[in-house]
Amino acid sequence: MEKTYELKNLDCGNCAAKIETAVKKIDGVQAATVNFVQTKMAITCPAEDFAKVEKQAQTIIHELEPDVEMIDLSQQSDGHQHDDSHLKKDIWRIALSFVALIILSLANLNDLPRLIGFLLLYGFIGGDVVLTAARNIIKGQVFDEHFLMAVATIGAMLIGEYPEAVAVMLFYQVGELFQSVAVGKSRKSIKGLLAIRPDYANLRTATGEQEVPPQEVAVGAEIIVKPGERVPLDGIISNGETMVDTSALTGEAVPRKLVVGDQILSGFVNQTGVIQITVEKNAADSTVSRILDLVENASSKKAPAENFITKFSRIYTPVVVILALLLAVVPPLLFQQAWSEWIYRGLTFLVISCPCALVVSVPLTFFGGIGGASKAGVLVKGSNYLELLSQVETVVFDKTGTLTKGVFEVQEIATSLPEKDFLRLAASVEANSSHPIALSILKAYQGELLPVEDIQEISGAGVLATINQKRIAAGNLRLMEELGILVPKVTTVGTIIYLAEDNDYLGYLIIADEVKADAQTSIQQLHQAGIKQTVMLTGDNQKVGTAIAEKLGIDQVYGDLLPEGKVEKLEELMADNQKIAFVGDGMNDAPVLARADLGIAMGGLGSDAAIEAADVVIMNDAPSLIPKAIAISKKTLRIVKQNIIFSIGIKVLVLALGAVGFASMGAAVFADVGVTLIAVLNAMRALRTKD
Template identity: 55%
Template sequence: MNKKQKRWRNRIVLALVIFIVVYAVEELGVLGAIFGAPGDLYASFALFLIPYLIAGYDVLQKAWRNIRHGQAFDESFLMTVATIGAFAMVFFPEAEPHMAEGAAVMLFYQVGELFQSYAVGQSRKSISDMMDIAPDYANIEQDGQLVEVDPDEVQVGDIIVVKPGERVPIDGVITEGVSQLDTAALTGESIPRHVEPGADVISGCINMTGMLHIRTTKPFGESTVSRILELVENASEKKARTENFITRFARWYTPIVTGAAVLLAVIPPLLGMGAWSDWILRGLTFLVVSCPCALVISVPLSFFGGIGGASKLGILVKGSNYLELLSKVDTVVFDKTGTLTNGTFNVVAIHPEAGVDPDYVLSNAAYAEAFSDHPIAVSVRQAYSGEIDQARIRDVKEESGHGVSAHVDEHVVMVGNDKLMAEHGARWHECDLTGTILHVTVDGRYIGHIVIADVVKDDAEQTIRDLHAAGVTKCVMLTGDRRDVAEAVGGKLGLDEVHAQLLPADKVSAVERLLGFERGDAKLAFVGDGINDAPVLTRADVGIAMGAMGSDAAIEAADVVLMDDKPSKIARAIRIARKTMRIVWQNIVFALAVKIAILLLAAIGVANMWLAVFGDVGVAIIAILNAMRAMRVKGV
C-alpha cells in the first residue's frame, strides 16, 4: 500500500471502531436509559454521524463538486443521497431508526473503494515492475572518466559504457566487450543472451557480466525502451467494445435508476398505498443497490489485468480492444521467413561423392565463397570450422544468379546451382532434400553438393498444435519462397494451407480473400516480422509482430507485439485473451443478475438496507477479486 492508501485505511478502521462502539451502546439500550424517548433517537443520530463523516467526508465532497460541475449521476452521488436519506429518516420517528444503516453503507462503500484502489494498484504494479526498464542515466567517457548523463543528452553515434548490473539505456551496436544480457523484462525469456562486438543490443536489457562499449543507433526517445513504455501507457486508451458498452450503460443507467428511486419514494404514498417513511426507505434502498460500481470498475480492471498478465510473458497488447479481437480469432495466417523459420540460412547436409571427404567439399566451397556477402555464402563460411587463408585464393568470379568460381591453390573451384554446372559442362545430380543446393566441382570434377535451408524454429510445430487445440480452425502460411520449400515446411508443421511465391501485394490479396471467408464475430490474425509485412499486419483484424525487439515498423503496424521470436507465444496470447473475456462476462452477468434481483426485492419492500449494502459493496468486491484472476497467466 502507498501512503495515501494507508491513511485511507486508517481512517476507515477508526470509523469502523467508533461505529461498532456506538452500535453496541445503542443495542444495549444505554442511549434509551440516558436520554429516554425520543431523545435516544437524536443521540443515535449524532453518534452515528461521527463515523459516517470520518469515513465518507471525501465522498460527500466529490458528490458536491460533481453536482456543481453538472456531472451529478455517479456512484458518489448515489451513495450521498442514499446515506443522507437514511439519516433523514430521523424525521419519521414512527419508522425504525436507520442511522446505523446509513453509516454502514458509507463505511462498507469506502471499504470496497479502498479494495478497488488496491486491486488497480496491484495490476498497475504488475506492469510497472515487469516494465521497470526505463534507465535513469547513461555513462559516457570524458577525459578517461565515466560520467553519468541524462539519456536524452546522448546523440546518435555516441559511445556509451554499460557496466555489469546496469541496464542498457539506448539501442546500439557493441564496439567493445563481451557479456551476457538479461532480456527477461522485454521477452519473458529467462536464459541470458551472449553478446560480443558487432552484436545489436536494445535498451531495457540488463548487462550481467562484462563491461560493454556501445555505439548508439537511435536517440533515447526513439529507442526500444521508450517505445514500449509509451505503448503500455497508451494501452488503456484503446477500449474494447465491451468496455465502451459498460461506460455508455453506466451513463444512462445511473440517471434512470435515480429517477426510478424518486418515483418509488413519492408516487405510492401520494396514491395512498402506504406511509411515506416506508416508501422513502424503499427508494433509498433502491438507490444503494443501483450503484453500478461493480461493473464500472471490474470490467476495465479485467482488461487491464489481462494486458498486464500478457506483458509478463513478453506479449504487448496495444489496448483492450485488441485483446477482445484476439479472443475471437479462428484463423491465423503466418509469414514464413523469420516467423515460422529462423530467417537465416544454415548448412543442413553435405552429400559428397563416393570416396570424397565431406570436409573437403565444405572447405572448397568456403574458400570459393570467402569474399561474398550473400547470406548463402555466409552460411557456408559459418559451417566451416577452419580458418580461411585468403592468400590461397585468386581470380574470384561471381556469376550472377548462378554461383561463383575461384582459383584455390592452383585448383579451379566452382560452387553454384545446376545452371552453373550445365553452363560449364560439369556432371551433377539432383538432391532429394528440400532447400538450396550448392554443387561443388574441383578442376571440373564433381565432388558433391551442400544443402542449405532456412531452419524451422524449434517451437513452430508445437505452435500449430497449440493453436488447433485452442480452437483455431485454420492455420495458413504465406511466403515468397519457392513452392517446394514452402510445401515442405507446411507439411512438417501441419499447416492447413500453404501459399508460395507471393509478392508483398499478393499477401495482402490473400489475406483479403481469407477475410472474406470469416463468418459472424470470427477474426483473422496475421503474424509477421513487422518490417516487410506492415501492409498485411495493418489489413488483418489483428496484426501480430514476431521477434520485434527494436523493430519500429513492428511496433507501429502491429496490434500485438511479441518481444521475442517464439511463435508459441501466439497460442498463449489467444488463451489469455479468451480467459480475460470469460472473466469480463462473468462479472457482467453476475453483477447485473444480483443487482436486478435485489432491486426488485427493494421495490416490493422485501430487501432492507443491509441487503442493499451486499448488493453494492459485496458484489463489487467479488467482481474485483474475479477480475484480478486475469493477471495470473502462469498456467495459461
C-alpha cells in the same frame, strides 16, 4: 504535441470517464485519454494552444473532482507518505465511527439527544460524501455514487432510520477503503511489470566514468554497464562479453551470451562481465522506451466491452434513479401504501444503482491482461487487440524467420564450373542484397568479389547484373523461365538458386533453412486452443513450403508468392468472414500485417517496422508464445464476462429484492461496494500467467 499528466488521488473509474469526456470538449484538444489504472491523462493539441488547454483542463478537473490534482509528470514528486497518512486517517475515522455507532445504538437516550448523536456521527463518517454530492449537483452532475449515497442515507434519517443511515454510510466508507487498497495493489502490480526503465547510464568521458540520466547520452557515445546493472540504451558491444537476462523484455528465462559486435537492447540486465557499449539510439527511441510507451498507452485503444460499459453506465444509472422515484411515490399515491415503507425501498434502490463495479473492473481486467502478456514476452498494443486475439479462428504464417530460423546455409552445389568460381560469381551478384538467401551465399564464399554493374532486382524472382560485360542472372525457376533458359529439374527440398551467363545455364545451388525447435508444438497447441485453420504463405517455392507445412502439421500452404501476392491470398482467406491473424517477421511482411484482422510480428524486438506494422509483437523469436498469447486473451475475456455477469446479476437480484421489501440498505451497500471489491479482486487474476 502530446503531454502526459498524473491525476493524483483519482480513485473512481466513473470519475475518470467524466474527466476524459470533459477534457475532450476543450477547444483545441485533438485527443485526450485518461488511464484510470495508472492515474494518467494524455492530452494532444497544437503546441501553441497547450498553455490555454492545460489551464482549462485544470479548472475542469477541479470542478469535477476537487481532490484530484493534475501534475505534470516532469515535476512529479513522491506521494507515498501522503497516501499512507490518508489511509491511516480513513482507518481511524472508520474505527471510531464503528465504536460510536454501537454505543449510540445500545444507549437508552431520549429522542432529541439520540437524534443529535446520530446527526453528529453521520456528519463525521459521511459529511465528505454529502458535500461532494452537493458540489456536483450545483455543477449539474447529478447521477453519481455520491448523490445516490447522500439521498439514500438522508432519506433514511428523515424517516427515522438513524442507525441504518449511519451504518450504510459507514459500510460504504469501508467498501471504498477496501476498493482503494485493491486498486492500488493492482496498480503497483502492473507498474512492477513495467519497472524496467533504467535510471542512469555510466557515460565514458575523457576524465573517466560519469553517471548521467539516459536522456543525456548522445548517439555514438560509449557507456559502461557493470554486472547487476540494467542496460540503459540500445547499442553494439564494443568491448567485453557477458551473459544477459532478457526476461523483462522477451519473457525468456534462459540467459543469453553476448560478445563484441552483438546488439544489446535497453532493459536487458547484465549478469556477469563488464561491457562497453556504443550507443545506437537515444533514450526516447530505445527499445525499452518504445515498449513502455506502447504498454502504458494501450488502454487508450478500448475494446468493445469497455465501450459498452461506458455507454451502459450513462443510461443505466438515470433509469434506475427514475425507477427508484416511481417505486417510492406510486404505491402510496395509487394504492394507499405506507409512505415510509416505500420511500425506504426507493432509497435502497438508489444505493444499489451505482455501476462502479463495471466501470472500475472491466478496464482494470483488460490492463491486467496486457500487463500479464507483457510479462510473458508478448506486447499487445491495445485492449481492442487483446479482445480480437481471443476471437481469431485462422492463423496465417510467413515461413522464413517466423516458423524457420531464417539462418540459411548452402547445402549443395551443381555446376560445370570450378565450385569456387561458381560461388564467386553468385556471391558477386548477390553482394548488394540483405536478403537471408544472399547472405548465406556470401557466407559460403567469403572471398574477393568481382566488380558488378547494372544491378537489377526482380521482386520475388532474383537478380540481374553485368560482370565483365556479361549479363549474369541469379534467381529461382520463375526467373529462368522468364528469360527462356532451360534448367534441370531438381527434387531436393530447399531454396534453389540457378545461375546463367548471357542466357547460358551454368548450374544451381541449394540453400536450406532450419525449422524452429518449438514450431511444430506451437501448431499443435493452436489447434488444441480451437484455431480452425493454419495456413502458410511463402515467397519460397511450393515444394519447399509443402515439405515444411507437412512436417509442422499446417493445414494449407501457398508458395511462390510476391508480397502483393500474399496480400491477395490473405484477402481470399478473409472472404470466409473468419477472424484472421497473420504472423510475419514485421519487415518484409508489413503490408500483410497491416491488412490482416490482427497482425502479429515475430522476432520483432528492436525492429521499428515490426512495432509499427503489427498489433501484437512477440518479443522473442518463439512461435510458442502465439498460443500462449491467445490463452492469455481468452482468460482475460473470461474474467471480463464474469465481472459483467456477476455485477449486473447481483444488482438485478438485489434491485428485485429491494423492490419487494426483502433487501435492506446493508444488502444494497453490498450490491454496490462489495460487488465492486470482488470484481476488482477478480480482475487482478488477469495479471497472473502460467507457463
